[in-house]
Every structure is written in C-alpha cells, then in structure tokens.
Amino acid sequence: MSEIRICSRCVMDTTAKEIVFDEKGVCNFCHQYDNVNIKDLHVNQGGEQRLNNLINKIKKDGKDRQYDCLIGISGGVDSSYVAYLVKKVYGLRALAIHLDNGWNSELAVANVEHIVKKLDIDLSTYVLDWKEFRDIQISFLKASVSNIEIPTDHAIWALLIKTAAKYKIPYIIAGNNVVTESIMPGSWLYGSKDSTFIKAIHKQFGNIKLKTYPSLSTFDYIYYLLIRRIRWVPILNYINFVKDDAKQLLIEELEWRDYGGKHYESIFTRFFHSYYLPVKFGYDLRKSYLSALVCSNQISRADALNELNKAPIDPELLKQDRDYVLKKLGLTEDQFENLLINPNKNFSDYSNNDSLWRNFSWVIKIARNFIIRVN
Numbered sequence: 001m002s003e004i005r006i007c008s009r010c011v012m013d014t015t016a017k018e019i020v021f022d023e024k025g026v027c028n029f030c031h032q033y034d035n036v037n038i039k040d041l042h043v044n045q046g047g048e049q050r051l052n053n054l055i056n057k058i059k060k061d062g063k064d065r066q067y068d069c070l071i072g073i074s075g076g077v078d079s080s081y082v083a084y085l086v087k088k089v090y091g092l093r094a095l096a097i098h099l100d101n102g103w104n105s106e107l108a109v110a111n112v113e114h115i116v117k118k119l120d121i122d123l124s125t126y127v128l129d130w131k132e133f134r135d136i137q138i139s140f141l142k143a144s145v146s147n148i149e150i151p152t153d154h155a156i157w158a159l160l161i162k163t164a165a166k167y168k169i170p171y172i173i174a175g176n177n178v179v180t181e182s183i184m185p186g187s188w189l190y191g192s193k194d195s196t197f198i199k200a201i202h203k204q205f206g207n208i209k210l211k212t213y214p215s216l217s218t219f220d221y222i223y224y225l226l227i228r229r230i231r232w233v234p235i236l237n238y239i240n241f242v243k244d245d246a247k248q249l250l251i252e253e254l255e256w257r258d259y260g261g262k263h264y265e266s267i268f269t270r271f272f273h274s275y276y277l278p279v280k281f282g283y284d285l286r287k288s289y290l291s292a293l294v295c296s297n298q299i300s301r302a303d304a305l306n307e308l309n310k311a312p313i314d315p316e317l318l319k320q321d322r323d324y325v326l327k328k329l330g331l332t333e334d335q336f337e338n339l340l341i342n343p344n345k346n347f348s349d350y351s352n353n354d355s356l357w358r359n360f361s362w363v364i365k366i367a368r369n370f371i372i373r374v375n
C-alpha cells in the first residue's frame with residue numbers, strides 16, 4: 001500500500017481517493033473551500049445587512065401566519081444555535097421539528113427539551129415507525145455502502161419540507177454551513193436527497209413495506225421549491241460562526257451540555273463515525289470536519305493533527321455502543337461481522353438519481369440566488 005500523503009494546509013489525505021495536490025501541496029478540498037467560501041458565505045459581503053433584510057422579509061411574510069419559520073432541532077451545536085439565533089436574537093416565531101429515529105442519546109433529548117423550554121419555542125417531535133426504519137437501516141448495512149446515515153438525513157429533510165408545506169410556513173431556517181461542513185469527499189458520503197437510491201436499496205434488501213417513512217422525490221422537491229416557494233435559509237452562512245463560541249453560549253444561556261464529538265447526539269451516528277466508517281472503509285470523518293475548521297482559521301493544523309492522533313472514541317464506550325447497536329437492530333455478532341466483511345460498494349452500484357440531481361442543480365441555484373437578490 002502506498003504511503004498516505006497529507007495536504008500542507010488542511011488535514012485531508014489520500015484516504016480520500018479524489019484528492020489531488022497543487023505544486024505547494026495544497027489539496028483540491030482547500031481550493032473548493034475557498035470557492036464555496038466566496039460564493040456561499042455572506043459574512044464578508046455585508047452579511048449582517050443582508051441577514052437583517054432577510055429577517056424583515058420573513059417577518060413581513062409571516063405577519064398573518066402562526067409561525068414565521070420552521071427549524072429542525074437535533075440537540076447538536078449547529079441546530080441548537082440556530083434556535084437561539086432565530087428566537088432570541090431575531091425574534092422570529094419558530095416551530096421546531098425534532099426527528100426521533102430511535103437512536104437519540106438521553107443527553108440529546110435533554111438538550112432539545114432545555115432549549116425549547118428556555119427559548120419558549122413550540123416543538124413537534126416526529127417519531128419514525130421503528131419496524132420500518134430498522135428495516136431500512138439493515139438494508140443499508142446489507143448494501144455495504146458507506147453512508148448508512150442517509151435514511152435518517154433524508155427523513156429529516158423530507159419532514160421539514162413537508163411540514164413547511166402543510167403549515168404554509170415559507171421559510172426553513174437551517175444549520176448547515178460552509179464554515180464547518182464544506183469539506184466532504186463525495187467518495188466518502190453520497191448525499192441524502194436521493195430517494196430513488198433509498199428505495200432501490202430497500203427494495204433489494206428490505207423485508208417490509210414502507211408506509212410512513214418520510215421521503216421526497218427529486219420532482220417533489222422541485223415542486224416544493226418552485227411552486228410552493230419554500231425557501232431554505234442557511235443562517236449560519238450570514239454570520240461569523242465560530243463553533244467554540246456558539247458552544248459556550250449554549251452552555252451558559254441554555255444549559256446545553258456537550259457531547260464530545262460532532263453529531264454524537266445519536267448513538268447510531270457515533271457508532272457510524274467511530275467504528276463503521278473507519279473500520280469498514282478506512283474513512284475518518286474527523287479529517288473533513290477538522291479540515292473545515294483549519295480552513296476557517298478556527299483551529300491550527302497542528303492541533304487538528306494532534307486531535308487525529310487520538311482514538312476517535314473511548315474503547316469502553318465503543319464496546320457499549322457496539323453491543324447496543326447490534327441488540328437494537330436485532331443482529332448477532334456473526335451476522336454483523338459478515339456485513340462488515342462484505343465487499344464495499346459504491347452508490348453507483350445501485351439505482352440512483354445522481355445525474356438528475358446534477359441536471360437540476362441550476363434550478364436550485366436560481367431559487368437560491370432569488371433569495372439573495374430579494375434582500
């Protein structure tokens with residue numbers, strides 16, 4: 001095996017097969033970060049003014065409605081901070097949606113409860129049908145693809161859009177952001193918007209019919225975006241989002257408690273990051289999250305490398321998680337081991353709508369630019 005080469009600016013390396021380096025040893029993800037930073041991050045282009053204009057428009061549009069906006073809340077830093085901004089800083093009347101997929105840690109549940117109570121935000125919790133969801137999750141494990149979090153991510157996304165349409169709430173204010181999330185190799189994680197991919201995998205490996213799982217086709221999405229005019233507002237791209245500061249504020253003002261890892265609010269996610277991906281695929285997602293923090297000058301490259309030298313999780317906790325995940329999914333040790341050693345597959349090994357999504361990206365861009373222009 002050839003030696004692993006690391007970018008000279010961030011901490012991405014040749015475990016991402018699409019990585020290429022320029023003459024200074026800087027990787028394509030760094031260049032991509034700089035591009036996205038210029039295009040999607042509004043902080044340096046009068047972001048505050050733009051955001052104020054946008055907030056005024058949201059308030060005006062919501063005047064005769066019960067809610068100004070919809071937010072998703074997982075209990076993690078980004079979504080909790082969005083709840084804080086929306087209510088406390090901008091005074092918007094928000095409805096919060098929480099997805100319960102059966103894997104939330106007790107701490108996540110406590111954090112969500114504290115936040116909505118302290119901020120006085122209405123909360124609607126959607127509980128996925130466990131039998132259906134378990135069947136989808138096991139299908140993804142059997143499919144041997146890297147992104148087994150797609151069923152959860154897709155359900156949240158579909159639920160937010162459908163709820164916004166149902167209650168006629170035109171704005172979904174979301175915590176996805178350039179600063180901490182923009183470096184992610186496509187080969188590591190295929191996106192979660194593609195319901196054709198989910199259906200194909202479930203059809204091949206699933207055992208029960210899906211009746212209630214929230215999902216959206218590409219055409220549904222275009223309909224909600226263009227006809228129903230539901231707008232997605234990535235609010236953290238308009239402000240100077242410093243993760244550690246946000247965390248500190250949440251701890252002080254909302255009694256929020258830290259999980260000790262990105263997206264560790266769910267036990268399944270923790271297991272996915274700390275075991276499934278590194279062991280089965282050799283992917284360490286900490287590299288991408290830390291690289292985004294390095295590129296946005298929130299930590300030094302040396303500190304990021306130090307962080308990567310540590311084990312991703314305490315071995316005792318990992319053992320607990322593994323036992324819990326297997327038991328909850330109803331898999332024996334042997335069954336799970338067999339799933340791990342199955343040859344790894346790519347998303348393109350299954351039916352998918354990747355090219356359709358690519359072809360429609362211009363529609364999405366126009367809709368996004370429209371939001372920016374009305375400001």
Ligand SMILES: [Zn+2]
Binds near residue numbers: 029
């Ligand atoms: Zn780099």
